[in-house]
Amino acid sequence: MAFLNGLFTLLSVIFFICLIVALIKPSIFKIKTRLKAFLIFFTAMIVCSVGISFTLSDEQKAKIAEEQRVAEQKAQVERETKEKAEAQEEKLEGEQRQADAKKDQLVEQKLNAEKQAEIQEKELVKLKKLMNTAHLTTASNIPSAKIIPIALALSERKSDVEKSEMHTGQILDVYLKTQDAVWSDANILFMAASNAEKVLKELRKQNVKDLTNVRFHAKTTLVDQYNNKSESKIFTLNYNYSEVLKLNMENTSLYQDYLKFAQFESNGRVGRDVFNAWCADDSNRKFSGSFCSQ
Structure with a gap:
């Protein structure tokens, strides 16, 4: 099975190279059109791929399955990490917005307080003047x-x-x-x-x-x-x-x-x-x- 698997792998590579060459110059293989050359070699590659999958050993299948599982876990971890990072970034942005809003509110309160103090000072001066007159x-x-x-x-x-x-x-x-x-x-x-x-x-x-x-x-x-x-x-x-x-x-x-x-x-x-x-x-x-x- 290992020999057949290797053979199908080799043929798959050869047919892929032939596909590339046929797309460039199909006359080398005495094929009239590029479309026909594409269909022939692409079909051959599919057959070889099927042959490779059928001739894999149990160890190879287990290894491939393990690699897929590891890849999926890695992808899952990356997704979770990305989601956490996005959530953290959104949280920080929200906190920053709240801080900015609070800062603006404090600035507005300070300005209002200063304005009110100015008004009160003017009113006090006016009141003192009135009291002096009276x-x-x-x-x-x-x-x-x-x-x-x-x-x-x-x-x-x-x-x-x-x-x-x-x-x-x-x-x-x-x-x-x-x-x-x-x-x-x-x-x-x-x-x-x-x-x-x-x-x-x-x-x-x-x-x-x-x-x-x-x-x-x-x-x-x-x-x-x-x-x-x-x-x-x-x-x-x-x-x-x-x-x-x-x-x-x-x-x-x-x-x-x-x-x-x-x-x-x-x-x-x-x-x-x-x-x-x-x-x-x-x-x-x-x-x-x-x-x-x-």
Whole structure:
């Protein structure tokens, strides 16, 4: 069988060479056409190949089968390796895309934060300017959204207000400008209450709602028996702002209407004299409710 196998192998090689030669020059084999030469020698090669397969020994068949198995295993390993490499590459690309997306997101967040910080800085400068115009100082923990409408209201009445303070978010202290000492005692309270009314109206106009009290501090220039002048706070008008908000603005035209919701707090004898002089007027007592009964 080994001899026949070798013979068929040799013939197969010879016929292959003849096929090549016949395709180039078929006349050597006295064949008229290349097609006919191709069919003859190709058929002969097929017959030899069949003969080779039938004459293989068991050992050769086993060897060929083993080689095929090894080749298939190698091909399988190569496929798996390629698939793993592709999967790993795809995973790395996905991770890179996620990293790039996260980086872009961080950059965008940083830009937004910087832009927001710039806006806040501009708003803070604007707020400080407004507060300076209104002569207003506040505690650091009070939000700007609450300060702005109050500052806007006070800036409208800056001609009447010396300074204002808000140390808590609920109480506003307004210090009125010094009253002229040549005025009568009653006129001092009249001017203070009139200016307080104007400020309260501006607060309502700016839609300020979350204050509990607005305290107006009045001072005047006092002259002692030795003709020495000194400025001194003489009284405070402490308005219940939540009650002031309930006033019907259309039907309210008198500053005395606002005094209905104010407590008079005297700072010494001069303040009490001012209070008594003002309340001595029947019209004032009539329109200010229970103010004069304090």
